[in-house]
Amino acid sequence: MNVLILGAGQLARMMSLAGAPLNLHISAFDVNSGNTVHPLTREVLGQGLASAIERADVITAEFEHIAPDILEQCQASGKFLPGAEAILTGGDRRIEKSVLDKAGVNNAPYNVINQREDYDAAISKLGLPLILKSALDGYDGKGQWRIKSTEDVEATWQSVEAFLADADDRQCVIAETFIPFDREVSLIGVRGANGDTAMYPLTENIHTDGILSVSVAADDNHALQQQAEQMFKAVADALNYVGVLAIEFFDVDGTLMVNEIAPRVHNSGHWTQQGAWVCQFENHLRAVCGLPLGDTSRVAPTAMINMVGHVNVPQAIMSGCHLHWYDKAPRPGRKIGHINVTAASREALAEQLTTLSQALDSTEFPAVKEAAERLR
Ligand code: ATP
Ligand code: MG
Ligand code: MG
Secondary structure: OEEEEEOOOHHHHHHHHHHHHHOOEEEEEEOOOOEEEOOOOOOEEEEOHHHHHHHOOEEEEOOOOOOHHHHHHHHHOOOEOOOHHHHHHHHEHHHHHHHHHHHOOOEOOEEEEOOHHHHHHHHHHHOOOEEEEEOEOOOOOOOEEEEOOHHHHHHHHHHHHHHHHHOOOOOOEEEEEOOOOOEEEEEEEEEOOOOOEEEOOOEEEEEEOOEEEEEEEOOOOHHHHHHHHHHHHHHHHHOOOOEEEEEEEEEEOOEEEEEEEEOOOOHHHOOHHHHEOOOHHHHHHHHHOOOOOOOOOEOOOEEEEEEEOOOOOOHHHHHHOEEEEOOOOOOOOOEEEEEEEEOOOHHHHHHHHHHHHHHOOOOOOOOHHHHHHHHO
16 A cells, blocks of 8 residues: 655654555655655655655645645545644644534633734733744744733733734634643544544653653553543544544643644654554554554553754663664754653653663753653
8 A cells, every 4th residue: 555644754754664564655745845755765756746646545644734735635635634624623723722622622711813902802811821822833832922921911912913924824823821730641542434543541741942852651540541532532533533643631630631632643652662562653554544453552661752953872771772763964952863761660660761861961851850750
């Protein structure tokens, strides 16, 4: 089967690695160059979207910020899963929020801001503190503003106004109530075309400067898992979703609130490569190719540590870890790989992370020590 992935980054690369044993032939469409490339070597395989669509049996995506005309072309082929509606939902916070409301899942109260009146209305309706997010193109915490107190109101508006003036007509800003969460967790699940679902255990996520640093899958909180699974089903059913869908949550004193969704394989699911029977990349491919879903059970407590920017990884740590490089040149704030660590127990994982935090430079890997402490 020929699978075309929109996007040619590390997620397409890892799907291609997971698809090879299933005899799936994966190519990646680089939306920037308009070329179809090999997801590992980046060798150019063809030019233009039309011929790539023609050759594909199935089309899917590794990211949600895709131009509407590309989505339309893929949708028209009848081969696109999870499809244009799901990708648009993940790529536009305005649509995303309305889908979350329609699905009846708990999420932060919000207001859409196009002009000053909306901004003032958001502040009086939602109160302070507030978090503002660009509706389109946001990732890794980019395109966000925080209003902590009334002193910030004017300066933030200046910045938002300038941003909107520069942006294209489809752009706007979403104001959300600031949620004082205890921690952030995410659920990665997969839904087949027949409506079957399979879900991985919740992962706890630690961010640094808006970028995911560490994800840990070692929790056995059944009540929380049930809440998350019920919300996953509600959202996935509302979108008639096919493939892997990620949901980020705030845990507020044992009650989950959806932060955002990602209609694709997700960074907080990379641990499944070593930590679960069938990883998220394989499960996404299984779902979109109409194959039976794979077992999402956890094999062992596992942590995933992102490598961001220029990092030094001592060779010695390889004996106890799996390294996944993306073959990307390091740039500040750029994800260039990750490390998966598995252990026999939660305690053993804490031990291993402590050892790692001593071996790795804490400025390059800012959250490893904290991840170890949270496990204790
Ligand atoms: P990602 O790279 O995960 O796609 P993003 O740029 O889409 O990130 P969000 O996940 O919406 O952004 O927000 C980034 C971070 O900001 C969250 O992980 C969380 O720590 C914080 N945050 C977002 N929304 C809220 C909120 N309503 N209340 C409190 N903190 C928030
Ligand atoms: Mg996001
Ligand atoms: Mg997020």
